[in-house]
Amino acid sequence: xxxxxxxxxxxxxxxxxxxxxxxxxxxxxxxxxxxxxxxxxxxxxxxxxxxxxxxxxxxxxxxxxxxxxxxxxxxxxxxxxxxxxxxxxxxxxxxxxxxxxxxxxxxxxxxxxxxxxxxxxxxxxxxxxxxxxxxxxxxxxxxxxxxxxxxxxxxxxxxxxxxxxxxxxxxxxxxxxxxxxxxxxxxxxxxxxxxxxxxxxxxxxxxxxxxxxxxxxxxxxxxxxxxxxxxxxxxxxxxxxxxxxxxxxxxxxxxxxxxxxxxxxxxxxxxxxxxxxxxxxxxxxxxxxxxxxxxxxxxxxxxxxxxxxxxxxxxxxxxxxxxxxxxxxxxxxxxxxxxxxxxxxxxxxxxxxxxxxxxxxx
Amino acid sequence: xxxxxxxxxxxxxxxxxxxxxxxxxxxxxxxxxxxxxxxxxxxxxxxxxxxxxxxxxxxxxxxxxxxxxxxxxxxxxxxxxxxxxxxxxxxxxxxxxxxxxxxxxxxxxxxxxxxxxxxxxxxxxxxxxxxxxxxxxxxxxxxxxxxxxxxxxxxxxxxxxxxxxxxxxxxxxxxxxxxxxxxxxxxxxxxxxxxxxxxxxxxxxxxxxxxxxxxxxxxxxxxxxxxxxxxxxxxxxxxxxxxxxxxxxxxxxxxxxxxxxxxxxxxxxxxxxxxxxxxxxxxxxxxxxxxxxxxxxxxxxxxxxxxxxxxxxxxxxxxxxxxxxxxxxxxxxxxxxxxxxxxxxxxxxxxx
Numbered sequence: 001x002x003x004x005x006x007x008x009x010x011x012x013x014x015x016x017x018x019x020x021x022x023x024x025x026x027x028x029x030x031x032x033x034x035x036x037x038x039x040x041x042x043x044x045x046x047x048x049x050x051x052x053x054x055x056x057x058x059x060x061x062x063x064x065x066x067x068x069x070x071x072x073x074x075x076x077x078x079x080x081x082x083x084x085x086x087x088x089x090x091x092x093x094x095x096x097x098x099x100x101x102x103x104x105x106x107x108x109x110x111x112x113x114x115x116x117x118x119x120x121x122x123x124x125x126x127x128x129x130x131x132x133x134x135x136x137x138x139x140x141x142x143x144x145x146x147x148x149x150x151x152x153x154x155x156x157x158x159x160x161x162x163x164x165x166x167x168x169x170x171x172x173x174x175x176x177x178x179x180x181x182x183x184x185x186x187x188x189x190x191x192x193x194x195x196x197x198x199x200x201x202x203x204x205x206x207x208x209x210x211x212x213x214x215x216x217x218x219x220x221x222x223x224x225x226x227x228x229x230x231x232x233x234x235x236x237x238x239x240x241x242x243x244x245x246x247x248x249x250x251x252x253x254x255x256x257x258x259x260x261x262x263x264x265x266x267x268x269x270x271x272x273x274x275x276x277x278x279x280x281x282x283x284x285x286x287x288x289x290x291x292x293x294x295x296x297x298x299x300x301x302x303x304x305x306x307x308x309x310x311x312x313x314x315x316x317x318x319x320x321x322x323x324x325x326x327x328x329x330x331x332x333x334x335x336x337x338x339x340x341x342x343x344x345x346x347x348x349x350x351x352x353x354x355x356x357x358x359x360x361x362x
Numbered sequence: 363x364x365x366x367x368x369x370x371x372x373x374x375x376x377x378x379x380x381x382x383x384x385x386x387x388x389x390x391x392x393x394x395x396x397x398x399x400x401x402x403x404x405x406x407x408x409x410x411x412x413x414x415x416x417x418x419x420x421x422x423x424x425x426x427x428x429x430x431x432x433x434x435x436x437x438x439x440x441x442x443x444x445x446x447x448x449x450x451x452x453x454x455x456x457x458x459x460x461x462x463x464x465x466x467x468x469x470x471x472x473x474x475x476x477x478x479x480x481x482x483x484x485x486x487x488x489x490x491x492x493x494x495x496x497x498x499x500x501x502x503x504x505x506x507x508x509x510x511x512x513x514x515x516x517x518x519x520x521x522x523x524x525x526x527x528x529x530x531x532x533x534x535x536x537x538x539x540x541x542x543x544x545x546x547x548x549x550x551x552x553x554x555x556x557x558x559x560x561x562x563x564x565x566x567x568x569x570x571x572x573x574x575x576x577x578x579x580x581x582x583x584x585x586x587x588x589x590x591x592x593x594x595x596x597x598x599x600x601x602x603x604x605x606x607x608x609x610x611x612x613x614x615x616x617x618x619x620x621x622x623x624x625x626x627x628x629x630x631x632x633x634x635x636x637x638x639x640x641x642x643x644x645x646x647x648x649x650x651x652x653x654x655x656x657x658x659x660x661x662x663x664x665x666x667x668x669x670x671x672x673x674x675x676x677x678x679x680x681x682x683x684x685x686x687x688x689x690x691x692x693x694x695x696x697x698x699x700x701x702x703x704x705x706x707x708x709x710x711x712x713x714x
Contacts, residue, residue: 279641
């Protein structure tokens with residue numbers, strides 16, 4: 001297999017892996033914690049946060065050097081295709097968390113408490129948060145809302161030794177009372193509530209607060225009033241950091257058949273949806289034209305002797321057509337050099353598709 | 363009749379939006395794809411393609427967006443593969459994924475891809491104990507997972523019997539021979555099959571047995587092209603190849619591999635050599651994320667065009683006054699300054 005790094009400890013001898021994940025030792029050494037985040041905030045360095053929901057997105061977010069990866073309940077919408085964040089369960093969130101943790105050893109990993117997993121009581125909130133840590137493997141949890149009961153829940157979770165990121169402004173789980181995904185803090189009272197809720201969450205021990213979809217002056221006020229960092233989304237530039245949803249910032253949903261709209265506060269930093277569409281169209285075209293797979297992508301071989309014996313065996317069981325097809329295919333693919341005498345021998349290593357005694361690894 | 367009813371149900375279900383007036387709110391949720399659902403692919407459509415010698419295209423998908431992409435590209439079959447264990451969940455093999463988790467993947471894909479034929483993989487451990495277990499699992503994949511058909515691996519007599527039982531339960535089955543990744547334990551790794559005469563003959567025989575059991579197609583994985591050609595010729599049902607050369611009735615590839623999703627140098631996951639990379643999505647993603655990070659750190663993002671929510675000047679004053687009264691004079695100043703800045707349409711000023 002290509003790739004320079006020697007096999008990691010988790011690879012067992014004699015088992016081929018197709019280049020599965022490797023531990024990223026150097027990355028893990030520069031691991032983000034709530035302490036490193038506090039340091040950034042004190043130095044006035046903006047904090048970057050992006051959502052991820054599975055292994056490959058986690059790898060990408062980690063590789064790009066983003067500070068915090070949020071396993072968001074936005075998974076309900078962007079991964080599962082629901083219209084809002086309500087349907088995703090804690091069990092599903094745990095699966096998303098695990099996959100992300102496997103892919104991102106360096107950033108701080110925050111797991112969202114999904115709708116219905118923490119609102120009944122502080123005890124329920126603590127239990128759910130514990131599951132996210134214990135079974136999900138995350139470093140911290142996020143919960144939405146600033147009502148007194150939510151603040152009480154946050155406090156209980158912090159008291160249980162779990163770092164909590166708060167979330168005020170537009171809180172998508174409250175879509176029912178909000179009457180939709182509507183920006184908040186646009187009146188004086190609403191704006192004050194945002195600031196007060198953020199302060200209360202700080203008081204309860206939160207290490208950061210997300211401000212979602214509020215006017216910039218409101219976010220600025222909250223950020224100034226707080227000692228802990230604010231992470232904004234649709235809240236203007238005057239927050240301590242920013243967060244965006246992975247799919248939105250990548251322009252993932254650009255297929256013409258699909259009219260999912262990127263929120264207007266979200267800049268598209270890439271056109272991944274278009275790239276994907278183009279690649280898939282190309283694959284389809286090449287398969288339908290018979291040009292993929294060509295010889296470059298048809299690596300597994302049989303020696304001419306092998307093919308002849310195979311064809312004989314097929315004829316013996318009455319499959320003459322198949323025998324002819326095998327012979328024709330072998331003729332068509334006769335561009336590879338065969339190493340050695342071309343005859344199969346006992347104990348020959350034929351790992352890489354070429355019959356050889358060199359035994360090259362796949 | 364049943365088909366169009368279930369289609370209608372799906373469309374109605376999708377329109378039942380919980381958000382109020384979704385078009386005008388922050389997140390315009392996903393919309394139903396009525397026109398594409400009309401050209402739905404069935405096992406009959408595939409049979410027709412096969413008869414006419416038109417190659418069948420299959421791509422894996424594991425979630426809503428990948429399903430949308432595969433559907434939009436006009437791919438015939440969307441396979442919810444247990445390869446999810448590796449590309450979505452980051453394991454080294456396909457073994458760890460459970461049926462429960464596969465069902466979640468199936469559901470998400472079903473929401474995103476109304477047009478292609480949807481095939482759900484039976485994961486390792488969900489069908490090998492008995493034919494009854496196999497039928498139960500297959501039923502769940504259709505009933506709870508929303509799939510149109512299932513795929514199972516292997517050609518041992520017990521697997522063939524399981525396939526037969528599932529077909530008799532009214533569930534279309536796609537077989538899978540050659541390299542069967544769930545058998546990594548006995549195979550001793552992900553090793554190509556059919557390289558010796560005996561092994562090659564076995565591939566053809568098991569494919570025939572699966573056809574006999576009622577399978578509507580068979581995947582041939584990592585076998586030499588002559589072996590795949592022989593099997594394809596011997597069968598009446600289509601063969602779908604992966605690492606099996608060009609003489610199959612169709613081809614399948616893993617979504618992430620064909621897109622070049624995991625190519626970042628820090629990450630050593632290797633695309634299999636039979637897989638052509640039709641795109642460089644991993645590079646595009648890396649570039650976009652790096653740019654986002656850079657713009658956040660230089661406070662270039664969000665600029666005015668991505669700061670859409672406003673508060674009137676009167677309300678800002680009221681807000682600032684109230685903050686002053688609460689003893690939050692810094693906050694009051696910050697609010698006022700921010701409002702002035704956005705009025706001028708100028709650069710964001712300073713830092714938190």
